[in-house]
Amino acid sequence: MLPAAHRLTRPAGFTRAVRGGRRSGTRTVVVHLAAPEGPSAAPAEIGLVVSRAVGGAVVRNRVKRRLRHLLRERCAGLPAGAVLVVRALPASAAASYDGLGRDLDTALGRVARPAPAGASA
Structure with missing residues (x-):
């Protein structure tokens, strides 16, 4: 479970991140x-x-539980004040816990890197 302070619940936060x-x-x-x-x-x-x-519903809830657990371990690595939205794709239903963790780490590593000079965000 994600700590309450880290839960994004307002629609404006989702919009800002996406x-x-x-x-x-x-x-x-x-x-x-x-x-x-x-x-x-x-x-x-x-x-x-x-x-x-x-x-x-059962599959979606399993994917959500796995992602919440994986993200709880990665909260500390995010910049203070950042807003992160994770969207699960259909392939996440068949992915193992470790595979989901590797994919999440890969994606987080890419967005956490500074943007190249001259690139627009």
């Missing part, structure tokens, strides 16, 4: 990270999007 953040995808997940505009003391907020395309 429309204004950096995006990276893998076979099982797509992550959107909106970094804070200045120094922030607020904790990073994390939201999940697991649609019906992933599977039935």
Whole structure:
């Protein structure tokens, strides 16, 4: 379970990350990270999007539980004040816990890197 301080619950936060953040995808997940505009003391907020395309209710809940557990371990590595949205893709239903973790690490590593000079976000 994610700590309450790290849960993203407001729709505006989801919109900010998806429309204004950096995006990276893998076979099982797509992550959107909106970094804070200045120094922030607020904790990073994390939201999940697991649609019906992933599977039935049982499958979606299993994927959400796995992602929440994986993200709980990675909260400390996010910049303070950042907003992270993780969208599960249909392949996440069949992925192992370790495979989901590797894909999540890959995607987070890509969006956490500084943007190349001259690139627009």
